[in-house]
Structures are given as C-alpha cells and as structure tokens.
Amino acid sequence: MSQESKREHAAYMREWNRKNYTRCRPLWTQKQRNYAKKHPLKTKAHYIVGNAVRDGRLIRPSKCERCGKSCVPHAHHKDYRRPLVVTWLCRACHFEIHGSTLWADTVSRKRPERLYTHNGETHNLKEWARIVGLKCTTLTGRVLAYGWSFQRAISEKTWNRGQ
Numbered sequence: 001m002s003q004e005s006k007r008e009h010a011a012y013m014r015e016w017n018r019k020n021y022t023r024c025r026p027l028w029t030q031k032q033r034n035y036a037k038k039h040p041l042k043t044k045a046h047y048i049v050g051n052a053v054r055d056g057r058l059i060r061p062s063k064c065e066r067c068g069k070s071c072v073p074h075a076h077h078k079d080y081r082r083p084l085v086v087t088w089l090c091r092a093c094h095f096e097i098h099g100s101t102l103w104a105d106t107v108s109r110k111r112p113e114r115l116y117t118h119n120g121e122t123h124n125l126k127e128w129a130r131i132v133g134l135k136c137t138t139l140t141g142r143v144l145a146y147g148w149s150f151q152r153a154i155s156e157k158t159w160n161r162g163q
C-alpha cells in the first residue's frame with residue numbers, strides 16, 4: 001500500500017467509524033463481552049497491564065524484545081495468572097508465538113461457520129449478504145448482535161439511504 005492510499009484509507013475508516021459508531025456499538029460491546037466471558041484470565045491480565053503502564057509501574061519499551069524492531073510492542077503473557085510478567089513483542093513476533101490461537105476470534109476463524117438455509121439454499125452469512133444485497137456487517141449484526149431471526153434479517157431492507 002502506498003503512503004497516499006494508506007492515508008486515504010485511514011481517512012475513509014475515520015469517516016466510516018464516525019458514521020457507524022452508534023449503529024455498530026451494540027455489536028462491538030457484545031463481542032467484547034463474549035470475549036471477556038470466554039477468556040476471563042486473559043482479559044483481566046490485559047486490564048492489569050493497561051493500568052500498570054498508565055501508572056508507570058510497568059514501562060513499555062520502544063522495541064520488540066525478540067527481534068529488536070522499533071515499534072509499540074504488545075505485552076505478551078506466558079502465564080495469564082502472572083499478569084505483570086510480560087514479554088514485549090512486536091505484532092509480527094506476537095502473532096508468530098501465538099500462531100492462529102491469538103487471532104482465532106477475530107481473523108482466522110478456525111471455528112466451523114454457522115450455515116443458514118432459506119428456500120432450499122444453504123450458505124454462510126457472508127454469502128447470504130452478497131445474495132440478498134446487504135452489507136456483510138449489516139447482516140451479521142442483525143443476526144449475531146441484535147438476535148433477529150435469519151428470515152427477518154435477510155428480508156428487511158437496509159436503513160442506509162442513498163446507496
């Protein structure tokens with residue numbers, strides 16, 4: 001990505017976030033809650049590190065402890081029961097150490113995907129969104145965050161005007 005397109009993309013995302021914040025907030029907070037419920041120790045450890053860094057009890061270095069790259073490193077926990085024992089790692093090293101497990105909830109989606117059947121056709125939400133002409137985020141938000149029935153989620157028109 002060129003610098004210019006990066007800047008354009010950043011501006012686009014800022015605008016998108018501003019427009020969609022209120023609408024998407026329930027989805028995000030629900031996701032966070034689910035995540036915190038599923039990984040209580042991990043979530044607590046992250047809060048403790050965040051507070052410790054804020055209060056100056058833990059100093060975040062300016063480079064990765066593993067590869068030495070200058071960055072704003074992540075706090076990596078070997079043991080979530082010892083939240084203040086951390087290794088500071090760049091994103092790439094952190095990713096490498098955790099492999100797919102770290103981002104399993106957000107990126108790699110190792111879990112089997114839920115499929116939905118309608119009129120004899122079976123697809124995942126992403127495919128359904130394309131088929132019925134909704135944005136993927138709209139459809140997943142309706143079904144997963146708002147708890148609409150699948151039937152209603154694909155039938156109701158989007159409330160975005162001027163598309």
Ligand SMILES: [Zn+2]
Pocket residue numbers: 064065066067068069089090091092093094
């Ligand atoms: Zn590194």
